[in-house]
Amino acid sequence: MERLAEILQALSASSSSSYVWTNPVLLGDGVVVLAYRDRSVEGQTLSDGAHIADYVLNLVRPVVFTFLHDCAAIAHLRLSDVIEMRVTADKRSVADFSLPLADIVQPNGNRLLWGVAS
Secondary structure, eight states: OHHHHHHHHHHHHSOOSSEEEOOOEEEETTEEEOOEEEOTTTTSOGGGTOOHHHHHHHHHSOHHHHHHHHHHHTSOBOOOSEEEEEEEETTEEEEEEEEEGGGTOSSOOOBOHHHHHO
16 A cells, blocks of 8 residues: 555646645555645636636536546556446435546556555
């Protein structure tokens, strides 16, 4: 997990105009966390001409897709060919869907997670 945390450090080191990742923190054996921060309107308001498209996208796109994209594109981690997502509320499924990886990021990364651990 320490190696994974080191690799995810690349996400916080990358620069995006509309969001940033914090440094990954190793909480314990098998748990690494990092946080997402919207900065699409940092230092300005939407009426000042902030990038409205970035702001709206950051509001409506599940952050998991941004995270998966950055894992492949920045940290070069290899993702599954199909990404499945389920949203539940009160123990029942509200949304359940699968997306081909190409809808999230192209090209896929080349680092295998289990290769990182060894």
